[in-house]
Amino acid sequence: MTTATFLRQIALTAVFLAVLCTCLQAFADENVTVARVIDGDTIKLSDGRNVRLLGINTPERREPYYHKARRFLESRTLNREVRLEYEQEREDGYGRLLAYVHLGRSMLNEALVREGLAHVLFIGENRKYERRLLAAQVDAKKRRKALWSVWTRAKVLKITSLHPYNPSRPSAYLRLVSLADSPLQLAGHVIANEAGDRFVLPRFTLAPGYSVIVSASDRATSSSQEVFHWPGIMNFNEEQDTAFLLDTAGNVIDQFSYSQGRTKSRKTKPRSS
Numbered sequence: 001m002t003t004a005t006f007l008r009q010i011a012l013t014a015v016f017l018a019v020l021c022t023c024l025q026a027f028a029d030e031n032v033t034v035a036r037v038i039d040g041d042t043i044k045l046s047d048g049r050n051v052r053l054l055g056i057n058t059p060e061r062r063e064p065y066y067h068k069a070r071r072f073l074e075s076r077t078l079n080r081e082v083r084l085e086y087e088q089e090r091e092d093g094y095g096r097l098l099a100y101v102h103l104g105r106s107m108l109n110e111a112l113v114r115e116g117l118a119h120v121l122f123i124g125e126n127r128k129y130e131r132r133l134l135a136a137q138v139d140a141k142k143r144r145k146a147l148w149s150v151w152t153r154a155k156v157l158k159i160t161s162l163h164p165y166n167p168s169r170p171s172a173y174l175r176l177v178s179l180a181d182s183p184l185q186l187a188g189h190v191i192a193n194e195a196g197d198r199f200v201l202p203r204f205t206l207a208p209g210y211s212v213i214v215s216a217s218d219r220a221t222s223s224s225q226e227v228f229h230w231p232g233i234m235n236f237n238e239e240q241d242t243a244f245l246l247d248t249a250g251n252v253i254d255q256f257s258y259s260q261g262r263t264k265s266r267k268t269k270p271r272s273s
Contacts, residue, residue, distance in 0.1 A: 032081065036078070039066070039070050040066065040073055041112070051097040051101065053108065054098050054099055054129075055109055057118060057160055058118040076108060082101050082108075086099055107129070114140055116147045120134055120136075124225070134181075154251065156184055157189060159245055165236070172233045174214045179208075181208055183205045185204075186212070187248075188200065190245070191243060191245055192246065193235060193236050194242050197235045201228065214230050216229075240258060243257075
């Protein structure tokens with residue numbers, strides 16, 4: 001081996017080690033201080049970054065237990081140092097960090113689920129604590145904790161978000177998550193709006209805690225996210241409307257109302273088609 005070849009190998013090794021160190025640093029745990037609790041699953045750090053708790057979803061404003069979930073997280077994190085544990089995806093599309101938040105030996109993501117103040121929601125490849133979080137949810141159900149005291153056993157699917165069409169955000173979509181304890185067959189469930197537009201979900205088995213997207217655009221599916229195409233979702237009113245979720249017998253098992261982009265509690269019924 002010539003001296004030049006040897007030096008090139010050393011240089012390449014140094015570059016590889018530098019890249020490896022950068023990758024390891026990106027996924028290393030981080031100790032941070034919480035400056036503000038935005039809601040039950042989102043916190044703001046003292047350096048200004050926002051963190052979305054991985055694997056869970058807490059109630060939106062005006063939904064039952066929104067304030068209790070927020071106070072629960074606030075009582076354990078505000079002005080305290082916590083440890084962030086990252087996974088496959090470090091940030092979401094809004095620029096928020098995605099992490100499991102630890103306080104001592106307690107993982108707060110799991111604690112919120114166990115107290116019935118959050119339900120499990122897996123998005124993307126972040127699945128490290130899948131069994132642990134689902135076990136906490138089963139336990140909360142058995143004890144009828146918080147959300148599970150107001151949700152009936154028939155509530156096996158939930159609408160977690162709805163983004164209607166508007167000129168500034170033309171990609172209208174709705175997300176459904178499975179609240180069931182075992183794989184759930186979606187065929188025959190129906191999504192409707194107040195005007196009576198309806199979409200019958202196709203045959204698809206959804207695992208506990210996982211979600212599907214119903215979108216106006218015909219996007220490709222992936223191993224981590226199934227997308228159903230429904231052009232009719234464009235018909236959800238931009239200002240205010242309600243999405244209804246019906247089971248195979250036609251019973252309303254969930255609804256998601258909004259007014260100018262905000263969740264709103266309104267007692268309405270889907271118009272008959």
